[in-house]
Amino acid sequence: MRDYQLQNILRHMPAGIATLLGPELRYGFVNEAMQVLLGAEAPEGQALAEHAALPEDLLKVMQEVYRTGKPYVVKGYGLPQVNAQEAEEEPAMRYYDLALEPTQPEGEEERGLLLFAVDVTAQEEARQRAHHLALETRRLDARLRVLTETAPLITFTIDAAGHYEYVSPQWYYFTGQPPTADLNAIWPLLIHPDDRLRVLYQSDAAREAGTGWNYEYRLRRHDGNYRWFLSRALPELHAAPDKPMHWHGAVTEVHDQRELADALRRGEAELRFLADSIPQLIWTATAEGLIEYYNQHTAAYSGLSPAELGPTGWVALLDPTEQAGAARRWVRSVATGEDYEGLFRMRRYDGQYRWHIIRARQLTDERGPRWFGACTDVDDQHRLREVLQLQYDELARTNRDLDTFVYTASHDLKQPIYNLRGLFDELRRSATFEDPEQEQLLGMVDESLHQLDVTLHDLAATVQDQRQLAAPTEPIELEHVTEEVLLGLRTQILDAQATITADFAAAPTLLYGRANLRSVLHNLLSNALKFAHPERKSHIQLRSTISETGNPCLVVRDNGLGLTLQEESATDFQRFERQHPHVAGAGIGLYLVQRIVTSRGGHLEVESTVGEGTAFTIHWFD
């Protein structure tokens, strides 16, 4: 009964128990757990080797234990779990601690083996997992180390007392300090003297308060240069949320960004300073056309602060009659992006309106369109121009009056001359002269009368030409005008028995005032005829040419008396200057030619040899 109970207990034990008998290791007692291990029912008396698919080495060890009679224990021995239903699958491994105990039961001939197996699969798996975890941890640790030590920043750990526990190697590379350097002593010394106190205070204060920090300072590089760094650290709160023991942080070089930001700030500040220093009204506006900045001078001029002016207040500074138009044009400029420009009166702080040119242009870049404007005070110029215009108008009127006076006078004097001439003719016919010299006297009176007549005629012509200077230009055939002029000079040509040749092939037409051109030709030709050499027949050549600069010219060459030039190529002909006092003429001709040519934008050149002839070259345009 006890035996049966014992057997029952053994049979249901969670550990595997089996007795193996004889050198063949035949199955004796095999409990359920052991049957699971063996993967099948174990019929008593069957040899273990023939029945169970146990690994070779285990069988060998069993046989050896049986032979020597010395017990043996195998720890964590893996056996593939035999599962009939899922035979085709890869069998899961199970692990056992196996105890092999040689036995010789009392009263029995045969020796045997007691096989005791405890399933330790769970422990074994846990052990293996722990092993894998250790490997993974080592791998992660290595990766973290590589990251920490190659990232372009210095990482550190500091304790609550402010002592460095760790600093990444980049600190040594950057500072050039030896690995033996005392971090706590050296680090503060490498901070720029101007930043040191602030940094130490901020770091101490943050540790005291148990918070992180974030500040910038200059750290000395191995070459002695200071570079800007950003230091950020956070307290480690896992262990003690109230009283952190460690701070972890990183120090990053921000020198270039900082320099750039400084340069930008400086640039902007300088521009603003510049805008504020200029004694003009300067402003900028958004893409919508709303003014966002007025310079200081605007406030000084208008007596209104930027806030009082507001985004559109500038328009209220203009003369009330101009405000609506200026506003309309601004709306249109903002809509189209066209430049804004206008001349407006703007009210000063004292109520005085001064003329300003308002100009604004749109700048378009990646920040979107913006407007930049300036109002320039042109009041003084404007007033000066008004005064000048007034004076000019007055002078022009006076000039016109004088012209009219001269013209009227010369015209009005003609009638008395006709009367005088008639009276003298009458006198000559009716009176008899005793003395022949008296008769000669009469002839001299005649000649003087004629000269007076010519002078008056020329005076009238001068005034007329003056008026024609403003006449419009048209393309003119030189040949036609020349023919007209020659027709008018027919008598003189016949008198002088002159030959006149013309060659206008090089520039047959000219864009000029018709009356002016006629006057120029008339004067030059009549001059040439007038100053013909008494000993030879007059020959006058007219020729059009193109100058080196591509402008048309006209050359009038004669073989007459020639001029005495005051200096080399002198072309300054004073009015009424007589070159040849013995020849009739008021000497007004060359003056007129010169005046016409220069006022039309050209000039007159003259070459002359006394007794041989003269050549005038008219450069119509310069």
Added chain:
Amino acid sequence: MNHLVYMSRAVRPLSDQDLQELLAQCRRDNARDHVTGILFYSHGNIAQLIEGEADVIETLFRRIARDGRHSHVHKLVEKPIEQRSFSEWSMAFHPLEAGAFHQLAGFFLPSQVPALPGTLTIADALLVDLVRQAVFGPVRQAGQPAPDAASA
């Protein structure tokens, strides 16, 4: 009496339904508070002029600035005025389906907004013209947006 002009951006585009509700709600509230003015809306851009008693306008703007339906609220001007320039509060926008809106009180198509009254100074009228242009884009027909010169 103060008036205030601001611009802002709707957080998401407003549907016809949203606009109609906004119109009805604001008409009711503004009539109660004696607030008049006009609101321009197009493609998420908002500009509004409101006028009324100084403290009413101040309170209203504080509520507007906190409204989650729009952001980037930028006050352009807030200043005393001598008299109102708008007789009521209205809205101008392009509805997707115009037909449903024609009957609604206080609604205008952007092209049909009445000319700005002469009681606005030219500087204020210019401001309204510029924000309207910023919301709806440039006006096609010339001469329509600008205030009358006689109002100076």
